[in-house]
Amino acid sequence: MLLEAGSGHTAGPLGMADIFTLLYFHIMNHDPKNPSWEDRDRIVLSNGHICPVQYATMARAGYFSVEELKTLRKFHSRLQGHPHREYLPALEISSGPLGSGLGQAVGMAIGERMDKGRNTDKYIYALLSDGEMDCGIIWESAMLAGRDKLQNLIAIIDRNGIQIDGYTWDIMPLEPLKAKWESFGWHVIEVDGHNFRALDEAIGEAQSVNDKPSVLIAHTIPGKGVHEFERDYHWHGKPPKKEEADMALRELRTLGGRVVSEHE
Amino acid sequence: MLNITQRLNKKILDDDVEQVPVRNGFGEGLLEAADNDKSIVGLCADLTESTRMKAFADKYPERFVQMGVAEQNLAVVSSGLASTGKIPFITSYAMFSPGRNWEQIRTTICYNDRPVKIIGSHAGVSVGPDGGTHQAIEDLAIMRVIPRMEVIVPCDAPEARKATNAIAQTSKPTYMRLAREKTPVMTTEETSFEIGKAYEMWRNEKVDVAIIGCGPLLHHALVAAQELAEEGIGSVVLNSHTIKPLDIETITGLAREAGAVVSVEEHQAAGGLGGAIAEVLMQTNPVPMEFIGVKDKFGQSGTPNELVVHYELDAAAIADAVRKVIKRK
Ligand SMILES: Cc1ncc(C[n+]2csc(CCOP(=O)(O)OP(=O)(O)O)c2C)c(N)n1
Ligand SMILES: [Mg+2]
Numbered sequence: 001m002l003l004e005a006g007s008g009h010t011a012g013p014l015g016m017a018d019i020f021t022l023l024y025f026h027i028m029n030h031d032p033k034n035p036s037w038e039d040r041d042r043i044v045l046s047n048g049h050i051c052p053v054q055y056a057t058m059a060r061a062g063y064f065s066v067e068e069l070k071t072l073r074k075f076h077s078r079l080q081g082h083p084h085r086e087y088l089p090a091l092e093i094s095s096g097p098l099g100s101g102l103g104q105a106v107g108m109a110i111g112e113r114m115d116k117g118r119n120t121d122k123y124i125y126a127l128l129s130d131g132e133m134d135c136g137i138i139w140e141s142a143m144l145a146g147r148d149k150l151q152n153l154i155a156i157i158d159r160n161g162i163q164i165d166g167y168t169w170d171i172m173p174l175e176p177l178k179a180k181w182e183s184f185g186w187h188v189i190e191v192d193g194h195n196f197r198a199l200d201e202a203i204g205e206a207q208s209v210n211d212k213p214s215v216l217i218a219h220t221i222p223g224k225g226v227h228e229f230e231r232d233y234h235w236h237g238k239p240p241k242k243e244e245a246d247m248a249l250r251e252l253r254t255l256g257g258r259v260v261s262e263h264e
Numbered sequence: 265m266l267n268i269t270q271r272l273n274k275k276i277l278d279d280d281v282e283q284v285p286v287r288n289g290f291g292e293g294l295l296e297a298a299d300n301d302k303s304i305v306g307l308c309a310d311l312t313e314s315t316r317m318k319a320f321a322d323k324y325p326e327r328f329v330q331m332g333v334a335e336q337n338l339a340v341v342s343s344g345l346a347s348t349g350k351i352p353f354i355t356s357y358a359m360f361s362p363g364r365n366w367e368q369i370r371t372t373i374c375y376n377d378r379p380v381k382i383i384g385s386h387a388g389v390s391v392g393p394d395g396g397t398h399q400a401i402e403d404l405a406i407m408r409v410i411p412r413m414e415v416i417v418p419c420d421a422p423e424a425r426k427a428t429n430a431i432a433q434t435s436k437p438t439y440m441r442l443a444r445e446k447t448p449v450m451t452t453e454e455t456s457f458e459i460g461k462a463y464e465m466w467r468n469e470k471v472d473v474a475i476i477g478c479g480p481l482l483h484h485a486l487v488a489a490q491e492l493a494e495e496g497i498g499s500v501v502l503n504s505h506t507i508k509p510l511d512i513e514t515i516t517g518l519a520r521e522a523g524a525v526v527s528v529e530e531h532q533a534a535g536g537l538g539g540a541i542a543e544v545l546m547q548t549n550p551v552p553m554e555f556i557g558v559k560d561k562f563g564q565s566g567t568p569n570e571l572v573v574h575y576e577l578d579a580a581a582i583a584d585a586v587r588k589v590i591k592r593k
Contacts, residue, residue, distance in 0.1 A: 005393060007392075073393035073394075074565065074566065075565065075570045076564070076566070077565060080396070082394060082395045082396075082397045084396060084397070084564070094397065095397070096394070096397030097363075097397055099333070131310065131333050134310070134334050135334060136334060136336060136337065163333065164310045164311060165308075165313070165330065171330055171332055172330075172331075172333075
């Protein structure tokens, strides 16, 4: 996708692939053939730049053809460089400018509650990045969700340690992040963002908390699965070149040489 | 004819004209200005490399503040710094600063009258594949209506360098918009630059229309002027790099001479340079006018060229606007 596009973000999407897979194929109540189904759970992607992984997961889940992924970032494509609902209405929000997704998810959770009452089992999953924690508005939204005890709101933070100018601990240290969220009235779970079983349990726990919003601080590896890309902030916003893309796909398909790929 | 007194790039209309991103000129200018004036400080919101503040930050780490992804804080902190005698340059993408932090800019910078220099990079639809969320095309409108604010749009890298040095020396709050992609180098070292002084890049003997523009699209204006001259339509192409304070005298005089105006900018057709010109001409010398700009739409993904053509900002669209405005005379 990124190679075809010639621009875009590599590290974040790879690091969030496991979480997207779990959400779309196991956790969420949704219908790819009827994206506006009223009783669906919602995924609200706040850090819009990682949309390649959302598009890829949606294609595999049946929202549109896998072939269409190659139109990413192209003129008139439904797969805009940053998510745009006008082009792809199956998206819950348009995003790209950081920080604004959580508040929109809070609004959805409040709306749900107005219609269905406190015990609604329709969940709003707000996906956030750690770079976004720099934005003041995240904490404005967090404070509101905490005050209103929005139990059907579950945030997942991509805690990959990178942003554009460097590592988060050099640019704007966030720790103790767990304590920050707790002090805003949230139930906080730290979890390995690449362990399906642990993630599944964490989301189950979050769903069972009924007097607070929950947040998963998902520890992920930026560029996960491709040795060259892993944990290097320079891969935040550039696409691979041809050889790098070939190498990356081979490494991902063979799990780093451990299995034989049917694509070979 | 190209205006020889301005010593423009001789290859300006050649196919192989050199191409450099406007933002590079800012990076060079900031270093020069900072070498000359120790009170210059730099603040950036997690975009140090792509806004070209990195060379400054590397050379003067003690005069650089990394803000993280926090544009509202960027504006208010710079205002505080300015109150201690510093000249802060603050950088991000135009969509986020001044896009996200408008009220902070208005109150803490302009209302307080602090000489903060707001640098918005990646403006216009030519940002390309990132799409509409990242293409600032309302920034000139929201900046030019704030009292005290000066607004500047350099047309290429050399002009951005000169503009950066010039704004570093004023005591005014200033917004300067930059473009991301490589665009033709139109000016040279010798081309004049003075805040508030528009200059002619092109003039035919007979003047049927004034094409008044700013930013890299001026290259499209020049291509259109050349094509129109071959059809027998004479024009002046005016580089109105300063949108505020607008060069009222030059613009009014030219409108009177030409009797028709086309404005050219990579911005909404409403509220930017064209709007500023129309406000003035309606009071001084009303003439028929056409606006080259995005017509009340958002941007989208695509190559810079695809988008410039799609939103009718290119040389062909400018030439069409000229033909149309002349008929209205
Ligand atoms: C409000 C806003 N400011 C600046 C940007 C530019 N920007 C895009 S991504 C990013 C870094 C954010 O860090 P993170 O989301 O953690 O990046 P990742 O881990 O995916 O590399 C920045 C500053 C933006 N999109 N929105
Ligand atoms: Mg990150």
